[in-house]
Amino acid sequence: MATIVTASHFVSHIHGGGANSVDTTNSNLAQISLRNQPVTHNGLRKVDMIQMMTKNAILTAKKSSRSGTSSGNVIICGTGMNLVFVAAEVGPWSKTGGLGDVLGGLPPAMAANGHRVMTVSPRYDQYKDAWDTSVLVEMKVGDNTETVRFFHCHKRGVDRVFVDHPMFLEKVWGKTKSKVYGPNAGTDYKDNQLRFSLLCQAALEAPRVLNLTNNKYFSGPYGEDVVFIANDWHTALLPCYLKSMYQSKGIYKQAKVAFCIHNIAYQGRFAFSDFSLLNLLDQFKSSFDFMDGYDKPVKGRKINWMKGGILESDRVFTVSPYYAKELVSGDDKGVELSTILRFRTVTGSINGMDTQEWNPATDKYIDCNYDITTVMDAKPLLKEALQAAVGLPVDRSIPVIGFIGRLEEQKGSDILVAAISKFIDLNNVQIIILGTGKKSFEKQIEQLEVLYPDKARGVAKFNVPLAHMITAGADFMLVPSRFEPCGLIQLHAMRYGTIPIVASTGGLVDTVKEGYTGFHMGDFNVECATVDPDDVLKIVTTVGRALAVYGSTPLTLAEMIQNCMSQDLSWKGPAKNWEQLLLSLGAGGSEPGVEGEEIAPLAKENVATP
Numbered sequence: 001m002a003t004i005v006t007a008s009h010f011v012s013h014i015h016g017g018g019a020n021s022v023d024t025t026n027s028n029l030a031q032i033s034l035r036n037q038p039v040t041h042n043g044l045r046k047v048d049m050i051q052m053m054t055k056n057a058i059l060t061a062k063k064s065s066r067s068g069t070s071s072g073n074v075i076i077c078g079t080g081m082n083l084v085f086v087a088a089e090v091g092p093w094s095k096t097g098g099l100g101d102v103l104g105g106l107p108p109a110m111a112a113n114g115h116r117v118m119t120v121s122p123r124y125d126q127y128k129d130a131w132d133t134s135v136l137v138e139m140k141v142g143d144n145t146e147t148v149r150f151f152h153c154h155k156r157g158v159d160r161v162f163v164d165h166p167m168f169l170e171k172v173w174g175k176t177k178s179k180v181y182g183p184n185a186g187t188d189y190k191d192n193q194l195r196f197s198l199l200c201q202a203a204l205e206a207p208r209v210l211n212l213t214n215n216k217y218f219s220g221p222y223g224e225d226v227v228f229i230a231n232d233w234h235t236a237l238l239p240c241y242l243k244s245m246y247q248s249k250g251i252y253k254q255a256k257v258a259f260c261i262h263n264i265a266y267q268g269r270f271a272f273s274d275f276s277l278l279n280l281l282d283q284f285k286s287s288f289d290f291m292d293g294y295d296k297p298v299k300g301r302k303i304n305w306m307k308g309g310i311l312e313s314d315r316v317f318t319v320s321p322y323y324a325k326e327l328v329s330g331d332d333k334g335v336e337l338s339t340i341l342r343f344r345t346v347t348g349s350i351n352g353m354d355t356q357e358w359n360p361a362t363d364k365y366i367d368c369n370y371d372i373t374t375v376m377d378a379k380p381l382l383k384e385a386l387q388a389a390v391g392l393p394v395d396r397s398i399p400v401i402g403f404i405g406r407l408e409e410q411k412g413s414d415i416l417v418a419a420i421s422k423f424i425d426l427n428n429v430q431i432i433i434l435g436t437g438k439k440s441f442e443k444q445i446e447q448l449e450v451l452y453p454d455k456a457r458g459v460a461k462f463n464v465p466l467a468h469m470i471t472a473g474a475d476f477m478l479v480p481s482r483f484e485p486c487g488l489i490q491l492h493a494m495r496y497g498t499i500p501i502v503a504s505t506g507g508l509v510d511t512v513k514e515g516y517t518g519f520h521m522g523d524f525n526v527e528c529a530t531v532d533p534d535d536v537l538k539i540v541t542t543v544g545r546a547l548a549v550y551g552s553t554p555l556t557l558a559e560m561i562q563n564c565m566s567q568d569l570s571w572k573g574p575a576k577n578w579e580q581l582l583l584s585l586g587a588g589g590s591e592p593g594v595e596g597e598e599i600a601p602l603a604k605e606n607v608a609t610p
């Protein structure tokens with residue numbers, strides 16, 4: 001267990017209000033703010049004042065928040081659970097893809113429903129909006145004793161906690177979008193196991209040592225009655241440390257761990273001898289023990305972090321119901337963990353999307369804002385702006401197909417490139433691909449412009465403004481994934497009235513309805529080493545179907561656009577679902593939340609780094 005080196009309270013001039021500040025303008029809220037005050041020295045037991053809140057009191061709290069008597073626009077009130085999300089990425093501070101998006105969007109939606117919510121992630125950069133808490137904790141990482149420092153800010157009702165250590169900041173500084181896991185795509189930092197061991201230990205300390213006093217609903221440390229939501233392999237040690245370092249000493253007795261799989265393709269497989277680096281008891285060895293036929297990073301017997309996380313946590317979740325089924329369907333889709341997963345129940349809960357960042361009515365990256373009533377007028381203008389931006393002939397009558405994604409085998413950009421050569425000359429169409437990742441795939445997409453100067457562009461950059469312009473300006477969004485746990489690209493596209501053309505896998509099955517909100521291509525071969533000609537044909541055929549609708553039945557197209565845009569794709573529904581799932585874990589002090597509306601925007605400018 002970690003040792004607190006210095007634990008000073010937050011200074012009131014930073015966050016406003018002293019450590020035990022109680023809002024007295026509303027007696028209900030005053031009760032709420034006492035909820036998490038420590039009452040014993042080491043127990044940090046939650047004062048169960050919340051039970052005194054009647055439903056009426058909750059409603060009053062909500063009403064006063066809505067009417068603006070509370071600070072800001074965030075509607076939160078004190079009931080529910082103490083939730084601690086732990087991940088290697090948290091958007092917008094750090095994001096290489098969808099994991100960062102989920103950590104950015106789901107926590108505020110949970111907070112809106114009255115839960116007390118913290119995220120813990122590395123401090124990869126000098127975030128302008130996160131302050132030094134001056135709380136330091138020492139922990140054993142590998143053979144050394146390391147000191148971490150916690151930074152913090154409170155945004156959209158969520159405590160955003162950043163773990164500061166040179167293993168994160170020194171490596172990544174200024175390059176958060178590309179260097180979170182390694183110096184380049186496909187190469188991992190050699191000390192990733194130590195980095196994420198440190199993250200897991202820090203995350204277990206944060207709820208106990210941070211005296212957070214930044215809003216009127218909650219104060220004091222979170223205490224011990226928490227649900228940890230550990231995300232992906234980087235957080236797999238958390239349930240083990242929880243058991244061996246805390247629960248064995250009577251701490252966190254009623255805490256629970258939910259382990260969420262965002263992508264089974266990344267498991268954290270390392271040499272078996274590395275187990276000793278993790279400072280885990282031998283009792284955990286069998287959970288991590290793993291054999292595969294690959295030579296990387298060493299031949300034969302390995303440890304597998306994802307396997308450990310699956311077996312040692314209280315419940316296993318993933319990000320769509322269909323992917324949950326695929327994971328246990330066989331070793332190809334379960335990436336050699338399907339047998340292990342069959343020992344556990346894997347529950348899929350579909351992701352939402354950030355409807356503030358991705359809102360055509362307010363999007364600052366597009367020239368003309370629109371909604372469901374003005375989409376048909378706006379889209380041709382946005383298409384022209386997009387064509388001009390990437391240097392394609394500007395012509396609103398030409399259908400434009402977009403693709404956005406990490407250039408890994410998962411996303412099928414190689415299949416798409418093969419398909420383009422088959423359909424592009426036969427059709428009056430333009431295609432724009434945006435992505436970063438494997439160098440060979442980046443070269444493939446950059447080559448498109450050379451081959452088809454008037455019809456195709458490939459931009460090998462991580463470019464958020466361009467992602468928004470494509471999402472708004474394209475007519476169709478292609479998602480030819482070999483596998484896709486949930487997928488956010490198709491959600492963003494539908495919200496912008498851009499019709500998705502998707503492979504029939506994972507969350508794409510759950511979110512896109514054939515002929516109603518999009519087009520399905522069928523499922524693809526998950527074998528990544530080659531491009532299956534059948535899959536190329538599936539893209540060609542389905543693109544043909546979509547272009548026929550574009551060209552011949554504009555009314556059907558318009559209807560599909562309306563169907564896409566009229567859906568509620570926000571985190572609201574998914575957050576309610578997550579609430580039920582997390583309540584079922586039965587962590588100490590857990591109670592249902594309330595109906596809430598998460599409406600506070602996050603100014604991204606504040607997050608800018610050096």
Ligand SMILES: Nc1ncnc2c1ncn2[C@@H]1O[C@H](COP(=O)(O)OP(=O)(O)O[C@H]2O[C@H](CO)[C@@H](O)[C@H](O)[C@H]2O)[C@@H](O)[C@H]1O
Nearest residue numbers: 097098099262405435461462463467484485486487488489
């Ligand atoms: N070059 C670029 N420039 C700008 N933005 C870019 C970009 N490349 C990607 N992005 C952005 O990254 C995000 C990608 O999210 P996805 O969920 O579609 O995929 P990802 O595989 O990363 O996430 C994994 O985790 C999520 C979350 O659970 C699952 O939805 C998904 O299926 C799973 O593979 C989107 O916000 C997209 O706009």
Ligand SMILES: OC[C@H]1O[C@H](O[C@H]2[C@H](O)[C@@H](O)[C@@H](O[C@H]3[C@H](O)[C@@H](O)[C@@H](O)O[C@@H]3CO)O[C@@H]2CO)[C@H](O)[C@@H](O)[C@@H]1O
Nearest residue numbers: 096097098099100181184185186187188232262263266
């Ligand atoms: O948000 C996007 C994804 O981010 C995570 O995936 C990263 C993964 O966890 C890292 O291990 C690393 O993956 C590399 C892998 O370790 C290496 O052996 C090689 O196969 O290359 C991989 C890519 O560089 O980077 C991944 C991000 O690129 C998260 O786990 C996923 O769920 C998210 O989809």
